[in-house]
Amino acid sequence: MTQPRDVTLSQILTVAQMRAAEDELVAGGLSVEALMEVAGRGAGEYVRRLAAGRSVTVLCGPGNNGGDGYVIARHLMEHGNPVTVVAAREPATAAAINARHLFEGNVTDGHVIVSGDVFVDCLFGSGLSRALPEDLLALVKGLSAAHHLTVAVDLPSGIESDSGAPLNHDLPQNDVTIALGAWKQAHWTMPACANMGVLRLVDIGVTLRQNAPRLLLRPRFQAPAPDAHKYRRGLLGIVSGAMPGASILSATAALRVGAGYVKLLHPDSRLAACVAPLPELVTTAGAIDDLVSDPRLAALLLGPGLGRDDTARRHLETVVTRGVPTVLDADALMLLGPDIPLKAPTILTPHEGEMAALERAFLLPANGTRLHRAKALAKQARATVVLKGPDSIVVDASGRVVVAPRASSWLSSAGTGDVLAGLIASRLAVHGETLRAACEGVWLHGEAARLCGPAFTSNELAQAAGRALAGALA
Ligand SMILES: NC(=O)C1=CN([C@@H]2O[C@H](COP(=O)(O)OP(=O)(O)OC[C@H]3O[C@@H](n4cnc5c(N)ncnc54)[C@H](OP(=O)(O)O)[C@@H]3O)[C@@H](O)[C@H]2O)[C@H](O)CC1
Numbered sequence: 265m266t267q268p269r270d271v272t273l274s275q276i277l278t279v280a281q282m283r284a285a286e287d288e289l290v291a292g293g294l295s296v297e298a299l300m301e302v303a304g305r306g307a308g309e310y311v312r313r314l315a316a317g318r319s320v321t322v323l324c325g326p327g328n329n330g331g332d333g334y335v336i337a338r339h340l341m342e343h344g345n346p347v348t349v350v351a352a353r354e355p356a357t358a359a360a361i362n363a364r365h366l367f368e369g370n371v372t373d374g375h376v377i378v379s380g381d382v383f384v385d386c387l388f389g390s391g392l393s394r395a396l397p398e399d400l401l402a403l404v405k406g407l408s409a410a411h412h413l414t415v416a417v418d419l420p421s422g423i424e425s426d427s428g429a430p431l432n433h434d435l436p437q438n439d440v441t442i443a444l445g446a447w448k449q450a451h452w453t454m455p456a457c458a459n460m461g462v463l464r465l466v467d468i469g470v471t472l473r474q475n476a477p478r479l480l481l482r483p484r485f486q487a488p489a490p491d492a493h494k495y496r497r498g499l500l501g502i503v504s505g506a507m508p509g510a511s512i513l514s515a516t517a518a519l520r521v522g523a524g525y526v527k528l529l530h531p532d533s534r535l536a537a538c539v540a541p542l543p544e545l546v547t548t549a550g551a552i553d554d555l556v557s558d559p560r561l562a563a564l565l566l567g568p569g570l571g572r573d574d575t576a577r578r579h580l581e582t583v584v585t586r587g588v589p590t591v592l593d594a595d596a597l598m599l600l601g602p603d604i605p606l607k608a609p610t611i612l613t614p615h616e617g618e619m620a621a622l623e624r625a626f627l628l629p630a631n632g633t634r635l636h637r638a639k640a641l642a643k644q645a646r647a648t649v650v651l652k653g654p655d656s657i658v659v660d661a662s663g664r665v666v667v668a669p670r671a672s673s674w675l676s677s678a679g680t681g682d683v684l685a686g687l688i689a690s691r692l693a694v695h696g697e698t699l700r701a702a703c704e705g706v707w708l709h710g711e712a713a714r715l716c717g718p719a720f721t722s723n724e725l726a727q728a729a730g731r732a733l734a735g736a737l738a
């Protein structure tokens with residue numbers, strides 16, 4: 265089945281996958297020169313609009329990224345925009361040599377730092393294989409400092425495409441990065457993505473790669489069916505624990521994003537009585553074994569404020585054997601291991617510290633990219649994993665990967681994880697699909713943070729989740 269173009273354009277490719285995609289287009293009858301023309305013209309048009317008649321300097325390297333630079337320069341020149349090319353190295357590929365010949369404007373050789381308004385970095389793209397040598401680092405830094413705006417084409421030079429690792433210290437900050445053909449891992453991976461400024465993508469006709477990670481797009485939420493009632497919309501049970509405030513935060517969020525009924529299940533009636541009640545939240549106290557055996561439960565959440573003692577461990581064992589779709593967060597992740605098999609579709613939501621604990625428990629090596637680590641845990645634990653951070657990743661046990669765009673850095677405060685767990689659990693109660701619920705929850709979390717602006721509390725974040733959902737109703 266042909267996928268809509270926005271789905272294809274949300275894929276995130278490795279350098280090897282990008283080369284395979286390029287080979288496929290060439291095998292289909294396009295030349296590399298023709299692809300470069302489409303890519304360079306597309307990027308050139310973004311640059312032309314950004315420059316709006318101001319002077320542009322294009323730094324060109326030896327490979328096809330440099331070739332793109334000559335196409336961009338030609339596009340600008342044809343539209344009457346002042347442009348200078350700085351050739352850091354002579355072009356070395358056939359397509360780049362061809363693009364160089366077609367550019368009839370001003371080319372200098374890179375020994376002098378020229379100044380201007382917009383600097384376009386076409387030194388290296390996905391072919392970068394090692395750190396920039398001193399002279400090229402000084403050139404790219406000097407040119408960036410001598411211009412008002414810096415635009416990276418495909419990737420900022422010095423950033424490794426597959427890992428997002430900067431191969432040099434002190435690389436310049438970009439205002440815009442224009443990806444060519446498809447997103448690369450680095451565009452959505454820390455720390456690289458924080459260096460890229462505004463991200464844009466030029467479509468050159470790349471088709472969908474099987475199993476490639478995709479970027480998290482805005483979900484479409486449905487209003488409840490005309491004949492809906494609270495149980496059909498989903499009963500979510502949130503198991504409370506030693507610190508009930510955390511589960512109240514989860515519930516506050518969960519109440520706003522779809523579940524028809526959210527119940528706080530409390531093992532200790534004295535503690536439950538201490539918690540300031542939310543009028544819309546039903547709290548029941550009793551033995552957790554009994555409370556989670558309610559056949560109407562559509563999903564369970566365990567972990568926020570749970571504690572890590574023997575009682576907490578018993579509650580974890582009870583919940584995971586219950587067979588109801590479950591979200592495990594926070595303390596539950598510190599107690600989980602291969603000795604506690606997951607009997608139902610489960611979502612794990614570790615941050616970096618909890619991820620390290622899970623890797624120890626499941627005897628997984630804690631090396632490689634976050635993407636590889638999340639995939640390994642999802643496979644081993646047979647669960648959907650949301651590896652939280654500025655660049656959250658969602659992976660299911662079959663290896664499907666969704667990468668979330670970088671969210672507000674104001675989310676780095678206590679309690680926002682409890683909110684995320686509540687959002688995901690609420691969506692899980694609605695439809696029971698783990699990957700979808702995890703993606704919807706992560707999206708709602710990021711969108712609620714955006715709506716809150718700077719310096720919000722986790723309770724304000726939870727309150728904003730309903731507005732986030734309202735903005736994405738089908
Ligand atoms: N893939 C596509 O569909 C299209 C891609 N386009 C553009 O092409 C680049 C990738 O081009 P490529 O030629 O593979 O790579 P680069 O231009 O990034 O540079 C490769 C050359 O640079 C040398 N190199 C690598 N690292 C360094 C370094 N640190 N210092 C000095 N020289 C370096 C490398 O030499 P090696 O010794 O490593 O072999 C190469 O000579 C992609 O990013 C897009 O911009 C097309 O235009 C459109 C289609």
Ligand SMILES: [K+]
Pocket residue numbers: 329385386387388389416417418419420421
């Ligand atoms: K570049």
